[in-house]
Structures are given as structure tokens and as C-alpha cells.
Amino acid sequence: MSRIISIDPVTRLEGAGRIEIALDASGEVSHARFRVVDFKGFETFCRGRAAEEMPTLTQKICGVCPTAHHIASVKALDRAFGAVPPPAAEAVRELAYQGFLFEDHLLHFLVMGGPDFLATEGAKTGRNLPGLLNGPYGSVLRQLLEVRARVRDLATLTSGSALYPVFGIPGGVSRAVREEDRERIQGIAEEAVDAAQAALELFHERILPSPLYSNLLAAPHLSQRLFSMGLVDGEGRLSPYDGQVRVVSPEGNRFAQFEAAAFEAHLEERVEPWTYMKPVFLKRVGWQGYTDGPESGIYRVGPLARLNVAEGLPTPLAQAETERMFDRLGGRPAHQTMGYHWARLIEALYAAERMQELAWEERLTRPDIRNPIAQGGGEGTGVCEAPRGTLFHQYVIDQDGIVESANLLVATQHNGAAICMSVEGAARSLIRRGVIPENVENLVEMAFRAYDPCLACAAHRIEASGRVPSRIRILDHRGETLYSL
Amino acid sequence: MRMTDFEPRIIGFLCRWCAYEGADEAGRKRLEVPPGLRTVRVLCSGRVDPRHVLEAFAAGADGVLILGCRIGECHYRDGNVQALKRVVLLQHVMDSLGIEPERLVLAWVAAGEAERFADVTAEMVQTLQTLGPLRRV
Amino acid sequence: MSKPKLAMTWLSGCGGCEESILDLGRDLTGLLEQVCVVYWPVALDARREDLGRMADGEITACLVNGAVRTEEDLETARLLRRKSRVVLAHGSCAHLGGVYGLANLSSVREILDRSYPTPSVSTERGGAPAAGEAEHPLPKLLERVFSLDQVVKVDAVIPGCPPASNGIRDALSAVVGGRLPTGGEVFAETRALCDTCPRRETRRKDTRVRRFKRFHEGSWDPEVCFLEQGLLCLGPATRGGCEARCIRANVPCRGCYGPVEGVRDAGGAVIGFVASLLEDAAPEALESAVASLPDPAGLFYRYSLPSSLLGGRLRKEDP
Numbered sequence: 001m002s003r004i005i006s007i008d009p010v011t012r013l014e015g016a017g018r019i020e021i022a023l024d025a026s027g028e029v030s031h032a033r034f035r036v037v038d039f040k041g042f043e044t045f046c047r048g049r050a051a052e053e054m055p056t057l058t059q060k061i062c063g064v065c066p067t068a069h070h071i072a073s074v075k076a077l078d079r080a081f082g083a084v085p086p087p088a089a090e091a092v093r094e095l096a097y098q099g100f101l102f103e104d105h106l107l108h109f110l111v112m113g114g115p116d117f118l119a120t121e122g123a124k125t126g127r128n129l130p131g132l133l134n135g136p137y138g139s140v141l142r143q144l145l146e147v148r149a150r151v152r153d154l155a156t157l158t159s160g161s162a163l164y165p166v167f168g169i170p171g172g173v174s175r176a177v178r179e180e181d182r183e184r185i186q187g188i189a190e191e192a193v194d195a196a197q198a199a200l201e202l203f204h205e206r207i208l209p210s211p212l213y214s215n216l217l218a219a220p221h222l223s224q225r226l227f228s229m230g231l232v233d234g235e236g237r238l239s240p241y242d243g244q245v246r247v248v249s250p251e252g253n254r255f256a257q258f259e260a261a262a263f264e265a266h267l268e269e270r271v272e273p274w275t276y277m278k279p280v281f282l283k284r285v286g287w288q289g290y291t292d293g294p295e296s297g298i299y300r301v302g303p304l305a306r307l308n309v310a311e312g313l314p315t316p317l318a319q320a321e322t323e324r325m326f327d328r329l330g331g332r333p334a335h336q337t338m339g340y341h342w343a344r345l346i347e348a349l350y351a352a353e354r355m356q357e358l359a360w361e362e363r364l365t366r367p368d369i370r371n372p373i374a375q376g377g378g379e380g381t382g383v384c385e386a387p388r389g390t391l392f393h394q395y396v397i398d399q400d401g402i403v404e405s406a407n408l409l410v411a412t413q414h415n416g417a418a419i420c421m422s423v424e425g426a427a428r429s430l431i432r433r434g435v436i437p438e439n440v441e442n443l444v445e446m447a448f449r450a451y452d453p454c455l456a457c458a459a460h461r462i463e464a465s466g467r468v469p470s471r472i473r474i475l476d477h478r479g480e481t482l483y484s485l
Numbered sequence: 486m487r488m489t490d491f492e493p494r495i496i497g498f499l500c501r502w503c504a505y506e507g508a509d510e511a512g513r514k515r516l517e518v519p520p521g522l523r524t525v526r527v528l529c530s531g532r533v534d535p536r537h538v539l540e541a542f543a544a545g546a547d548g549v550l551i552l553g554c555r556i557g558e559c560h561y562r563d564g565n566v567q568a569l570k571r572v573v574l575l576q577h578v579m580d581s582l583g584i585e586p587e588r589l590v591l592a593w594v595a596a597g598e599a600e601r602f603a604d605v606t607a608e609m610v611q612t613l614q615t616l617g618p619l620r621r622v
Numbered sequence: 623m624s625k626p627k628l629a630m631t632w633l634s635g636c637g638g639c640e641e642s643i644l645d646l647g648r649d650l651t652g653l654l655e656q657v658c659v660v661y662w663p664v665a666l667d668a669r670r671e672d673l674g675r676m677a678d679g680e681i682t683a684c685l686v687n688g689a690v691r692t693e694e695d696l697e698t699a700r701l702l703r704r705k706s707r708v709v710l711a712h713g714s715c716a717h718l719g720g721v722y723g724l725a726n727l728s729s730v731r732e733i734l735d736r737s738y739p740t741p742s743v744s745t746e747r748g749g750a751p752a753a754g755e756a757e758h759p760l761p762k763l764l765e766r767v768f769s770l771d772q773v774v775k776v777d778a779v780i781p782g783c784p785p786a787s788n789g790i791r792d793a794l795s796a797v798v799g800g801r802l803p804t805g806g807e808v809f810a811e812t813r814a815l816c817d818t819c820p821r822r823e824t825r826r827k828d829t830r831v832r833r834f835k836r837f838h839e840g841s842w843d844p845e846v847c848f849l850e851q852g853l854l855c856l857g858p859a860t861r862g863g864c865e866a867r868c869i870r871a872n873v874p875c876r877g878c879y880g881p882v883e884g885v886r887d888a889g890g891a892v893i894g895f896v897a898s899l900l901e902d903a904a905p906e907a908l909e910s911a912v913a914s915l916p917d918p919a920g921l922f923y924r925y926s927l928p929s930s931l932l933g934g935r936l937r938k939e940d941p
Contacts, residue, residue: 045724048581050916052837056876057924060721063638063784081838111644111665128666130654142651149647160871163642163784164878167871170838175872373838401836402916454637535897536890539931570897570908577912578893581727581919583935619936 027434074168075382082374083171172370221425230306240385260383279416301389504552531564635688719928726934810863
């Protein structure tokens with residue numbers, strides 16, 4: 001017996017993808033796939049471009065995380081040109097970055113992932129931000145929206161625009177932050193800390209204790225015991241703006257740590273015939289299929305993975321909340337996929353605290369924001385943690401400052417395999433003997449929504465097709481599609 | 486290799502103060518003028534906007550010719566100088582757009598110089614016959 | 623009187639235009655109360671089949687962002703056109719083809735050849751891959767990227783990459799106020815950015831450039847016109863309305879609002895004004911000046927190649 005369910009498009013994420021769930025002869029889920037069929041072709045059309053255009057060009061991969069691309073890109077240029085930005089430039093860049101990390105995480109909570117857990121109705125009409133604004137949490141959500149807007153607005157003092165950051169120049173930034181703006185920045189940073197705490201309060205009050213969330217949190221099928229990857233500083237602490245790449249095993253042992261420029265030696269892409277977001281795995285462990293455990297080279301990135309990898313957080317409020325989280329999740333590393341939502345809010349708090357620290361640093365408003373370049377071209381790798389995971393930009397620039405090649409490894413790609421596994425896990429737990437419950441669409445979507453996937457990013461280089469309106473189909477054991485909703 | 490039986494389509498922008506008269510004169514003297522040439526009379530070679538050139542190629546021209554007065558003889562002082570700057574920059578851009586720079590020719594003629602007009606146009610035909618027709622996506 | 627029905631969706635886009643809607647902030651929440659949002663995949667769970675079930679013309683206004691890259695985009699654009707009274711091209715990709723239009727500098731064959739190695743068959747847990755795999759080839763790439771108005775009739779444009787809030791606010795106010803935009807209205811300035819640029823007082827009428835400087839060749843004055851300083855700014859050939867956000871961040875304009883009113887080919891307009899800036903027409907000087915522009919096609923047509931007169935790179939070989 002088999003039936004088909006189709007969800008078209010998959011919603012409340014950035015981008016378009018398709019989920020297919022295959023049933024075997026007895027109606028059990030045999031496997032599920034998250035197919036990304038997006039296309040842009042960036043690595044092709046970056047060739048031949050003037051290097052200085054790359055930070056504003058590559059950010060067009062994704063309008064949700066343009067700042068992450070902009071930062072990784074300008075860092076790659078710093079290295080290719082042999083330029084070392086002065087302290088003021090680093091401070092301005094990081095301030096823009098942390099502001100972005102804060103507001104992007106909040107965006108996901110407000111618009112994408114949060115509504116699943118905040119909605120009181122089950123029907124799709126209330127399970128979205130516009131609907132929630134009229135509900136019992138309307139006022140706190142409005143407050144969060146406003147603070148998010150003010151943090152985004154702050155970009156006019158740093159990166160230029162949250163929608164279109166432009167300040168990255170090899171060796172520095174385009175302009176200095178003025179001393180007379182410092183107070184405004186400090187004020188908004190403080191609001192951001194309050195807002196992050198309010199979001200966490202809402203999480204603790206309404207989401208964590210809810211049956212929906214706590215059941216999904218505990219669901220064995222939604223726990224993937226995988227390696228974790230993220231950036232850390234010299235003391236092994238969370239350091240998403242810059243640092244070395246660290247990988248931790250499912251049991252929590254340090255597996256690898258390397259400079260970003262060496263990423264190709266550690267990570268390999270896997271080509272699959274059915275998806276164009278090529279999943280990535282750890283070379284030294286190897287590919288064992290869509291399975292977890294210490295023998296499988298699949299790893300995760302993003303908020304939960306970053307907290308798994310870090311030996312602590314450098315900011316006190318977020319550190320305290322992290323301890324609280326791992327306490328509840330049974331220790332570090334934690335593998336409950338729904339934990340991503342919690343970790344995301346903790347990172348928003350970290351980002352807000354970092355904004356506050358930077359806002360009080362003397363170097364922030366120094367006038368010297370550019371250093372000269374040392375050479376006309378070369379190779380360079382830039383890294384930062386996009387909200388969804390580790391982002392690598394690697395360029396080869398010729399001596400005339402023209403891009404010869406660009407190699408981008410983008411956050412959601414790293415999570416490709418894990419997303420498939422979580423989706424499959426969700427499907428398995430819901431579909432038995434061919435019986436497909438009514439709310440399967442939403443529950444399966446929630447499995448990937450926890451990752452905050454950004455499919456425009458994941459598909460930056462996929463050289464074949466374009467967007468497909470997302471749908472979930474269920475195939476019977478003969479591979480035939482039975483129906484679509 | 487030259488495709489001698491290919492009759493290239495050429496749009497010629499001719500300045501009325503010199504080249505247009507030269508074309509007229511060439512006609513009167515029964516000099517050979519390429520049958521694929523379509524002429525557009527302009528007040529000055531400097532009147533030709535880069536977009537006129539691009540539009541000509543987009544519309545199916547295999548080559549574009551701009552004929553103006555010699556430097557120093559422009560009726561409007563330096564219209565031809567403007568044309569020169571534009572053409573050089575245009576050729577630079579055309580290259581990246583898959584159009585061989587030789588398909589755009591800027592040449593100077595004096596008023597009523599019929600032989601020169603015939604020579605320039607014949608030479609352009611030869612160049613285009615070697616390059617072949619310009620195909621589009 | 624019932625509220626206007628609004629749809630906001632994407633083709634091949636990046637999500638930036640979705641963000642630009644959210645950036646309306648308080649105006650957004652006010653606006654949401656005055657419309658009925660019937661289709662908005664980034665925020666709502668309405669499905670494509672809901673769209674299909676609507677009557678033709680049922681949607682009052684539909685904002686579409688993203689470029690037309692695939693057959694799927696083409697189908698979606700046509701579906702949205704049928705179901706909507708007015709269609710607004712939202713953002714550079716829908717307006718002009720956008721940054722993804724740079725793919726038109728390569729042929730589809732070149733793109734495909736440079737891309738995927740032959741996929742290996744994966745070993746799957748749980749048995750053989752579903753036989754239906756082969757039925758679902760990737761949606762086909764169109765032979766090049768198109769702007770929205772090259773495939774369906776577009777009633778109005780909100781330019782920018784992404785658009786600044788003012789243009790979106792004006793467009794949505796018009797919809798809410800019952801003044802449905804038609805006839806290709808553009809929600810921005812009609813004239814060039816220079817007109818409203820904060821540095822316009824510092825630009826001389828007789829500005830000339832010997833050669834253009836690259837960004838990494840040194841710093842520049844944050845108050846003075848970029849062209850005066852030998853840095854190429856596309857402001858003179860770009861429509862204003864963005865409130866000069868890049869200029870204020872001390873970087874020159876890159877043309878994301880597209881050409882000024884009445885101009886079809888943005889890159890051609892740039893060639894025109896850049897040529898007029900060049901100081902010296904002597905052969906070596908001219909060559910040197912032109913050589914200081916490392917990637918003119920990629921820069922001048924950065925946002926607008928699909929909608930340009932040529933549309934992309936021409937090829938002698940057949941596709």
C-alpha cells in the first residue's frame with residue numbers, strides 16, 4: 001500500500017528544494033532525500049572579474065547572509081594580496097559581522113523556525129509570523145522585530161547596508177566609524193543583549209516545555225550522532241568571526257584542527273545523482289553512506305555543532321546559557337537536532353555581547369582603516385562562520401588582480417548529508433505501514449528547518465538546473481510516485 | 486580563409502560633412518560599393534552613441550562602420566575625437582561580448598573623397614569575409 | 623471593500639529581496655493589516671497548488687524577484703502572470719537579469735562542461751535507489767538568463783539589488799491605495815544617481831581621467847566625487863533612488879538600479895560617459911586608459927547583461 005504526499009513548495013527557509021520519501025513494500029520508509037535543484041554558477045562567472053569586486057559580487061549568492069560572504073571574501077583578498085588590515089578595520093568588520101549574526105539568527109527564530117513552536121493553532125494559517133503578531137506573544141515578537149531592525153540599521157555606520165554590505169577592501173574597510181556614533185552603537189548593542197535574553201526567555205517559557213518541542217527534542221530519530229565542525233580561537237572557544245577550524249567526534253574527542261586554507265585536504269564533496277547540493281564529508285574518516293557514528297565521515301556545522309566544538313564561550317551570559325543547554329541535553333557534544341533552535345538563540349546572545357564589547361573598544365573609531373597591499377595577486381582563503389555554518393572562500397588572483405579561479409564551500413553544503421538523515425529520521429518516525437499522518441508535511445519540514453538551510457548558498461555552484469518548487473513526494477518500493485498533494 | 490561568397494551586412498554611420506558626400510560621389514563615379522552596406526547619415530561621427538553600435542550588431546550587422554572627418558577638421562571641433570574614444574572603449578568591451586574588435590571600424594575621410602570611401606568599404610568587406618558572419622545566441 | 627490580495631515570491635533569486643520586504647519594519651506590520659497575503663513562501667506555508675487553484679487575475683498584485691534561469695522559472699513566471707492583475711518586477715534580477723546574468727558571458731555548454739563530473743552511483747542504505755530517479759532530471763537551464771519582462775508582461779518595476787525601502791514602500795502603498803501601477807512604472811528616480819548624490823557639489827563639469835585607479839591602489843577622500851579621484855563610479859549612468867547607500871559607505875556606485883529612464887542598455891550608457899571622461903585621445907594614452915579598466919563587460923553589465931541589447935556573449939559556434 002502506498003500513497004503520495006507532496007508539499008510544494010517547502011516553505012519557511014531560504015531557497016527551493018524538494019524532499020522525496022521512498023516507502024518499501026510494507027509501507028515503511030526505506031529512505032528519504034532532500035534534493036536541492038538550485039543553480040547559479042558563481043564559480044564560472046567569477047573568473048575574469050576584477051578581484052576587488054568579489055566581496056560585493058559573491059555576496060549575491062545569498063541575500064540572507066551577504067555579510068558572511070562579504071567578510072569571507074575580503075579576508076581571502078587580504079591574503080591573496082598580502083595585506084594586513086589595521087586594528088580599527090578589524091573592529092569595524094567584526095562589529096558588522098556580529099550585528100549580522102545576531103539579526104540573522106533572530107530572523108530564523110521569528111520567521112522560519114520559531115513559528116512551528118509558538119503557534120497555538122495547528123493549522124497553517126496561524127503558523128507564521130504575521131499570524132503570531134496578533135497572538136499572545138505579539139508584543140515580545142514585535143519588540144524583537146524592532147530591535148532586529150535597529151541592528152540592521154546600524155549597518156549604515158559600518159558595512160553600508162545590511163542588504164548590501166560594501167565596506168570590504170583588501171587591507172581594510174572603506175571608512176571609519178565616527179566617535180560621535182559610538183553612543184548609538186553602544187545603545188543598540190545593549191538592546192540586542194536584552195532582546196536575545198527576551199528570546200531565550202520566550203524559548204524557556206513557551207517552547208522548551210511544550211510537548212511538541214520536547215518530544216521532538218527527545219526523539220531518537222531526530223538525533224544524529226555525527227562529527228561537528230566550527231571555528232575556535234586560540235583557547236578553543238567559540239570564535240565565529242575568525243579562527244581555526246576544529247572538528248570534534250560524536251563522542252566529543254578532538255578529531256582535527258586546521259587552518260582554513262587547508263580545507264581541501266580534510267573535506268571532500270560527494271557526487272550524488274539525485275541532488276545538486278553535493279554533500280561533504282571528512283576525508284580521513286571516509287564515506288559510509290547516510291549513517292551516523294564515529295565511522296561515518298558525515299559532520300554537521302551551524303549553531304549546535306559550533307557549541308559542540310567549542311570548549312566554552314568568551315562572553316559570560318552566553319556561556320552560562322550554554323552550560324544550561326548542555327545540562328539539559330545530556331552533556332557535550334549534544335546531537336539532538338532540535339537543539340539547533342536553542343543553540344541559535346544562545347549564539348544570538350553571544351553575538352550581542354560581542355557587539356557590546358566592540359562598542360566599548362577604543363580601536364573601533366580610530367581613523368586609520370586601510371593598510372597597503374604587498375603584492376599584485378596570489379592565492380588566499382578567507383573563512384568565517386555564516387549563521388548556518390563554516391564558509392570558505394578560496395581565490396586565485398593573477399598578478400593583474402583578476403580572478404583566475406574561485407572555490408567556495410558554503411555552510412549548508414556541509415550539512416547536506418545530515419539534513420537528509422534528519423528528514424529521513426522524521427519521516428520514519430511518522431510513517432508506518434504506509435499510513436501517512438495528516439501533519440507529515442509540517443513535521444518533516446521541521447526536521448530540516450532546524451538547520452536553517454540556505455539553499456541559495458548551497459546551490460551557488462550547481463551547474464545544471466534551477467529552482468524547483470519544493471515538494472515532498474512519497475514513492476512506493478517500485479519507485480513510482482503515487483500521489484502529490 | 487576568406488568566404489568570398491558571403492556578402493556581409495554592414496551598417497555605416499556616415500558624417501554628412503564628409504563621408505556622406507564621399508558616398509554620394511562614389512555612386513556618381515560608379516565606384517564599387519558593397520551591396521550589403523546600409524548607410525545612416527549623421528551630423529557628426531561624434532553623434533554615434535555606443536548603443537547605436539550595439540543595436541546594429543544586435544539587429545544583425547556583421548560589421549559597423551563609422552566614417553568621420555579627419556582630426557582637426559571636425560565641423561563641431563572635436564566630435565570626431567569623442568567618436569575615437571568611444572570606439573576604442575567599445576572595442577575593448579566587444580571583445581568580452583564575443584564580437585571581434587575588427588568588426589567595428591572607425592575611419593577618417595575628407596569631404597567628397599570617393600575613392601577613399603570605396604577603399605575603406607572594400608577593405609571592411611574583406612575583413613568581414615575572413616571573420617565570417619556574426620552569429621547570435 | 624475587500625483587501626487587495628498580495629503575493630510575493632521568487633524565481634532564481636538569492637533571498638535579498640525577501641529581506642528587503644522584511645526591512646520595511648514597522649511599515650510592514652502596518653501594511654500586512656491592509657492586504658491579504660495569499661502567497662509568500664519565505665514566511666507562509668501556502669503551497670503551489672493553492673496558487674494553481676486561484677482564479678486568473680485573482681491576485682491583485684504580485685511581486686516577483688529573481689531571474690529567469692530555468693524552464694521552471696519560466697513556467698512559474700507565466701503562472702504568476704496569469705493569476706495576477708499586476709506583476710511587479712522586484713529587484714535587479716527580475717528587472718534586468720541581475721548578477722546571475724553574468725552567466726550569459728558563457729554558453730550553457732561551457733557552463734555544463736566546467737561543472738559536474740559524471741555522477742557516481744551512490745550506495746544507499748536500504749536497498750536500491752528508487753527507480754523514479756531517472757524520471758526526475760534536473761529542471762533544464764534555459765539557453766541563457768532572462769529578465770522577467772523578456773518572458774511575461776511586467777506592469778511596474780522596483781529596482782535595486784536589493785531595492786532600498788523607499789521604492790518598495792511606494793509600490794506597496796500604491797497597491798494598498800488602489801492605484802495599481804501599470805505601463806512599466808519604475809519606483810525610483812527617473813534621473814541619474816549624480817543628481818541626488820551627496821558628493822555632487824565636488825564634481826567639476828570638466829572632470830577628466832588619465833587612467834582609472836583600482837580599489838587597492840590607495841585610499842580616497844570620503845567627501846569628494848569618486849570620478850574626480852580617478853575611481854570609476856557608475857553613478858552618471860545609473861538611476862537614482864537608492865539614497866546613495868554605497869556612496870555614503872565610501873564606495874563607488876556599481877549600477878544596481880539599472881539605467882536611467884528611457885535608456886535600454888545600461889552598459890552602453892556607461893561606455894558613453896566613461897569615454898567622455900578620458901582626457902587624452904592619443905593612441906598610447908587611450909590604450910593605457912582603457913587598459914586601466916580590467917573587466918569592462920563584467921563591471922558595466924554587472925546587473926544588466928540579460929536585458930542589454932546583445933543579451934550576453936555572442937558566439938560563432940552554434941550552441
